[in-house]
Amino acid sequence: MRKSPKHPSxxxxxxxxxxxxxxxxxxxxxxxxxxxxxxxxxxxxxxGGKESGATVTxxxxxxxxxxxxxxxxxxxxxxxxQVLAEFxxxxxxxxxxVPAQDPIINFLGSKIAGGxxxxxxxxxxxxxxxxxxxxxxxxxxxxxxxxxxxxxYSQGWQDLGKVDGKQYAAYYKAANKSLIWYNAQVxxxxxxxxxxxxxxxxxxxxxxxxxxxxxxxxxxxNGWTLTDWFENVYLSQAGPDKYDQLAQHKIKWTDPxxxxxxxxxxxxxGEKDYIAGGADGALQTEFPASVTRTFTGGDxxxxxxxxxxxxxxxxxxxxxxxxxxDAKVFPFPVVGGQAPVVSGGDAAVVLKDSTAAQALVxxxxxxxxxxxxxxxxxxxxxxxxxxxxxxxxxxxxxxxEALISAGDNFRFDMSDQAPQAFGGTPGKGEWKDxxxxxxxxxxxxxxxxxxxxxxxxxxxxGS
Numbered sequence: 001m002r003k004s005p006k007h008p009s010x011x012x013x014x015x016x017x018x019x020x021x022x023x024x025x026x027x028x029x030x031x032x033x034x035x036x037x038x039x040x041x042x043x044x045x046x047x048g049g050k051e052s053g054a055t056v057t058x059x060x061x062x063x064x065x066x067x068x069x070x071x072x073x074x075x076x077x078x079x080x081x082q083v084l085a086e087f088x089x090x091x092x093x094x095x096x097x098v099p100a101q102d103p104i105i106n107f108l109g110s111k112i113a114g115g116x117x118x119x120x121x122x123x124x125x126x127x128x129x130x131x132x133x134x135x136x137x138x139x140x141x142x143x144x145x146x147x148x149x150x151x152x153y154s155q156g157w158q159d160l161g162k163v164d165g166k167q168y169a170a171y172y173k174a175a176n177k178s179l180i181w182y183n184a185q186v187x188x189x190x191x192x193x194x195x196x197x198x199x200x201x202x203x204x205x206x207x208x209x210x211x212x213x214x215x216x217x218x219x220x221x222n223g224w225t226l227t228d229w230f231e232n233v234y235l236s237q238a239g240p241d242k243y244d245q246l247a248q249h250k251i252k253w254t255d256p257x258x259x260x261x262x263x264x265x266x267x268x269x270g271e272k273d274y275i276a277g278g279a280d281g282a283l284q285t286e287f288p289a290s291v292t293r294t295f296t297g298g299d300x301x302x303x304x305x306x307x308x309x310x311x312x313x314x315x316x317x318x319x320x321x322x323x324x325x326d327a328k329v330f331p332f333p334v335v336g337g338q339a340p341v342v343s344g345g346d347a348a349v350v351l352k353d354s355t356a357a358q359a360l361v362x363x364x365x366x367x368x369x370x371x372x373x374x375x376x377x378x379x380x381x382x383x384x385x386x387x388x389x390x391x392x393x394x395x396x397x398x399x400x401e402a403l404i405s406a407g408d409n410f411r412f413d414m415s416d417q418a419p420q421a422f423g424g425t426p427g428k429g430e431w432k433d434x435x436x437x438x439x440x441x442x443x444x445x446x447x448x449x450x451x452x453x454x455x456x457x458x459x460x461x462g463s
Contacts, residue, residue, distance in 0.1 A: 056366040062092035064356045069098040070122035075314035079376040083369050103425045105131050119357040122346045125416040125424045133163040139353040141167045148365035152385040156408030161347050169347035170365040174382040177228050177309040177342045178332040186213050186304035194330040201333045208304040215274045217303035219290030220282035223431020227415040234261040237336035247414045249459040253451035262444045270441035276303040279439050291315035310399050314378030344413040422458035429454045
């Protein structure tokens, strides 16, 4: 999903904060996650015809086989396979999805060492893109893919896929990671209203607790959910400039601004009764379960709220809850001067250069591919040529409008900008340090020292 620590600082101003703060406002009576396929043409390459769903010309690839690797599981994987099926239909190629594990760079390294790299990989960190280039695994994108990027993406999203000025990646999936989802029945029973500021969130948290429901479900077994918590608090409280400095390790994790953010986080993480299962329970809970248990159990779910991005809808769809009716959402509250807007994304990179691999990335950079997955829900595309009407409900449509209208004005997920050893490896670096902090939120100074030690080692080596 992301960008290298040396990425040019085009992520400026607060226009996006305003745009995405309007994200879900007013979207309170919404339809549930729907589905639907993009009915395409007869499988022959086509250069146009919006009714057929084809806007990009693809070569005939009969008899050719491709492998595409990504860390997606569950609904995300299932929906992406529908996109691959359309590519197969239109080109005659056969595409196999290869489930990857985090960190994907390590997974790909083992595949490459064994002489069996996938043709294309979806990389969820810009730091991983840079590593793939540095290791000479990634191949530059061809003119067809670059033409789709120039036509369909803002300059900022194009730049995220560049290393040393050369285009190596096409962002296929984006995420708004500044959302808190809640069980509407729990809020109603608690007499709670959607908070706009952190102080109001704390009041709502207490009201939900007083009503007999644990306020938050936290998927702490996945360290990235904890980094997302920190990034939203930090961006709002410390501001965009400090955020950029910390993302590039131009200031240390021992900076007072980090202490302030951790102190704020501890207001929730430090109250074991505010988190389902307490810290120990949270650290044993995977992200998907943190969502589903918030929307199952009738009037007595395991928790009333769960923080995470727009992709939460995929997991809500696994329950009987309907988005907009049973499951509602509000923007992450303002902690400091403005509401935070943290984005992420997954980018397609060619590892085995061929006509077929380049064609697949060209397809993924086109609105044709993104429109298919947009209709299935739980997905946002940074592709500005995807019609907002393709999204299945008002929540998704508002998110898509905000993402596209923000243009280049957004802040990319901080941990995803870091070297993967610090910001993207289970059991190591920031993921592990924040898991330890969740366990012992009183040790703010110790947490800062550990974060700085791990960051210094990772940024120093560039790994």
